[in-house]
Amino acid sequence: xxxxxxxxxxxxxxxxxxxxxxxxxxxxxxxYVKSPSFTKPDIVAALDCGFKFYPTWDASIPxxxxxxxxxxxxxxxxxxxxxxxxxxxxRLVKNLDVTMPCRRNPFCSRRPVRCSDKSGNYVKNxxxxxxxxxxxxxxxxxxxx
Numbered sequence: 001x002x003x004x005x006x007x008x009x010x011x012x013x014x015x016x017x018x019x020x021x022x023x024x025x026x027x028x029x030x031x032y033v034k035s036p037s038f039t040k041p042d043i044v045a046a047l048d049c050g051f052k053f054y055p056t057w058d059a060s061i062p063x064x065x066x067x068x069x070x071x072x073x074x075x076x077x078x079x080x081x082x083x084x085x086x087x088x089x090x091r092l093v094k095n096l097d098v099t100m101p102c103r104r105n106p107f108c109s110r111r112p113v114r115c116s117d118k119s120g121n122y123v124k125n126x127x128x129x130x131x132x133x134x135x136x137x138x139x140x141x142x143x144x145x
Contacts, residue, residue: 030063041066046074047131051085058092065093071138075105075131077115082133089137100136108132 005019022039024032032038044064051057051074064072074089076082082102090096109130115123 029060033063033066040068041070043070044072046072048076049074049085050076050081051088052081058088061089061092065089065096065137065139067139069138069141071099071136073134073136075108075134077128077130077132079104079133082135086135086137093137093139095140097138097140098135099138100134102133102135105131105134107134 005021007017007019011017024035024037027035044066046064049057051061066072072089074082074085076085079102086098086102109132112127112129115126115128
């Protein structure tokens with residue numbers, strides 16, 4: 001299934017802008033990029049991704065950072081987790097360009113939620129925001145000699 005989204009705020013500067021979400025269940029991203037239904041993205045987003053917490057991400061991360069040069073945006077709840085995610089991406093993807101270093105996300109959720117995490121990664125009953133920290137990476141383009 002696919003649906004399109006238009007944003008009046010984003011379209012003030014770019015009226016032709018359209019966001020298209022495509023869902024290909026039950027398929028992992030690294031399989032989707034090899035499938036006949038694959039459409040080359042302009043950008044890849046992994047929101048509140050938890051790369052560092054889930055080893056199952058490892059096989060997909062190189063596909064998320066496309067050789068086509070499309071940037072990969074990933075967000076996380078804390079700066080420490082965002083930095084750890086970046087370290088993991090740097091280990092798994094060669095020739096990486098960090099186009100936006102880890103920082104607070106100016107577009108994060110404005111709705112606080114009480115953290116119910118029981119893993120010990122967060123202070124008990126702390127308040128977090130979805131997509132609070134952001135990092136953007138892409139593969140470095142090959143230079144012609």
